[in-house]
Amino acid sequence: MTEKALRLGTRRSKLAMAQSGQVADAVSQVTGRPVELVEITTYGDVSREHLAQIGGTGVFVAALREALARGEVDFAVHSLKDLPTAQPDELVLAAIPEREDPRDVIIARDALKLTDLPRGARIGTGSPRRMAQLNAYARAHGTDIETVPIRGNVDTRIGYVAKGDLDAVVLAAAGLNRIGRSDEVTDFLSVDTVLPAPGQGALAIECAADDADLVAALAELDDPFTRAAVTAERSLLAALEAGCSAPVGALADLLDDGQAVKEMRLRGVVGTTDGSTLVQLSTTGPVPETHEAATALGRGLATEMLAQGAAGLMGERAL
Numbered sequence: 373m374t375e376k377a378l379r380l381g382t383r384r385s386k387l388a389m390a391q392s393g394q395v396a397d398a399v400s401q402v403t404g405r406p407v408e409l410v411e412i413t414t415y416g417d418v419s420r421e422h423l424a425q426i427g428g429t430g431v432f433v434a435a436l437r438e439a440l441a442r443g444e445v446d447f448a449v450h451s452l453k454d455l456p457t458a459q460p461d462e463l464v465l466a467a468i469p470e471r472e473d474p475r476d477v478i479i480a481r482d483a484l485k486l487t488d489l490p491r492g493a494r495i496g497t498g499s500p501r502r503m504a505q506l507n508a509y510a511r512a513h514g515t516d517i518e519t520v521p522i523r524g525n526v527d528t529r530i531g532y533v534a535k536g537d538l539d540a541v542v543l544a545a546a547g548l549n550r551i552g553r554s555d556e557v558t559d560f561l562s563v564d565t566v567l568p569a570p571g572q573g574a575l576a577i578e579c580a581a582d583d584a585d586l587v588a589a590l591a592e593l594d595d596p597f598t599r600a601a602v603t604a605e606r607s608l609l610a611a612l613e614a615g616c617s618a619p620v621g622a623l624a625d626l627l628d629d630g631q632a633v634k635e636m637r638l639r640g641v642v643g644t645t646d647g648s649t650l651v652q653l654s655t656t657g658p659v660p661e662t663h664e665a666a667t668a669l670g671r672g673l674a675t676e677m678l679a680q681g682a683a684g685l686m687g688e689r690a691l
């Protein structure tokens with residue numbers, strides 16, 4: 373007799389379905405139980421308002437968490453970069469699997485790379501973080517680009533380039549990989565040019581904190597390094613008192629001396645969306661082995677960034 377299926381709450385978007393499907397297979401393997409997808413429609417999926425005006429991607433997360441709290445589903449998969457930094461007591465991020473490519477990419481007309489984009493090129497992105505860094509890049513190279521706010525799912529965004537409305541769009545490599553469209557990328561942006569969002573490329577598997585058997589089973593899918601890295605990145609974001617739509621980039625990686633991993637480096641950036649001012653700093657420390665150590669790494673860098681005026685660059689939070 374087969375065991376009762378675990379219910380995985382998921383959004384209906386192609387990206388959400390792709391990542392939920394991949395996690396469902398992995399969870400099924402470690403638990404030996406079938407996993408059934410339960411589609412949850414959120415206000416964010418039906419609203420045509422600009423995402424920032426309805427409170428950012430947090431709206432998607434809230435609906436999944438309500439379904440978890442009501443016991444309608446057993447677990448949910450989130451894109452970590454869309455997850456608010458505050459963690460509800462009754463829920464736990466039981467697994468953070470190994471992160472994939474954290475970089476941002478562009479998909480541009482005529483296979484153009486960032487360096488090829490002509491003066492006045494129109495680049496679609498609704499992300500203040502991407503705007504700030506692309507505009508800073510353009511200023512540093514004496515060129516000039518126009519960032520155009522867009523929203524919609526990944527297919528819609530790519531469509532703006534295909535239709536000729538925009539010269540390029542900026543997207544996350546990880547999302548394109550998951551929906552099988554990474555072959556359309558025309559340039560992978562160096563993290564020295566555009567630092568990704570805290571947690572970008574990583575997923576979080578969340579369930580009720582008191583569901584001990586499930587918490588233990590899901591832990592097998594956890595990657596401790598990814599967890600340490602994204603914990604440091606999200607701690608930086610939280611300490612800057614910034615949300616997921618703030619112009620904040622962060623990326624932690626491991627430094628080795630060719631023989632062994634020596635340290636963790638955490639890079640952070642905050643800027644004005646016009647790119648006129650960026651505060652960019654990095655710090656290194658021993659590879660964090662506890663949640664507290666990872667959090668301290670992020671908090672420490674935030675303190676340095678705030679000392680250099682980071683708070684004043686984040687501007688109006690509402691848009």
Ligand SMILES: NCc1[nH]cc(CCC(=O)O)c1CC(=O)O
Binds near residue numbers: 429543544571
């Ligand atoms: N903002 C939406 C979003 N949330 C997560 C991803 C996919 C990448 C990831 O999981 O980090 C995307 C698409 C994108 O930014 O291109």
